[in-house]
Amino acid sequence: MAKIQILVGSVGGRAGQTAKAVSYVLSYQGHQVRLNESPTPQDLLQDADEVLLVCCSTTGEGELPPLLYPLFYALDDQRVNLTGRRYGVIALGDSGYKHFAQAGYMLENALYAAGAKRVGEICTLDARKVENHPLAAAQWANAWVMELDEPQKVVSC
Helix, strand or coil: CCEEEEECCCCCCCCHHHHHHHHHHHCCCCCCEECCCCCCCCCHHHHCCCCCEEEECCCCCCEEHHHHHHHHHHHHHHCCCCCCCCEEEEEECCCCCCCCCCHHHHHHHHHHCCCCCCCCCCEEEECCCCCHHHHHHHHHHHHHHHHHHHCCCCCCC
């Protein structure tokens, strides 16, 4: 079973509710889950065996929730080395805005730049199309967590 830290970035509470639902599902399956609603750069380095799972909303014109800026800057400035760490992203947004789910993509890029390796596809939850974000994310997490157990695929040239 995996150790998973869910890094939450929420403004209105929807990403927090979504992260809690994912946490319940993963815990029920026997995974060790740590729900972190106030993540700091130091949290990324506490346990190298933890898989990181970002669950965040997008605010304003494609910005991160304010609590995630220190985390993002530490990753973006390459002050944190996450080589070999695995991660996933759940990005909430509204497709009626120009920068749909941009905060999730910003963190995805920053994690990748820090050397981490994404597992599975990014889960994007559109407020205009998905009525129940917690349920949709929990269903996504069921499939995502199975990919953690798959052997890493090696692609040769």
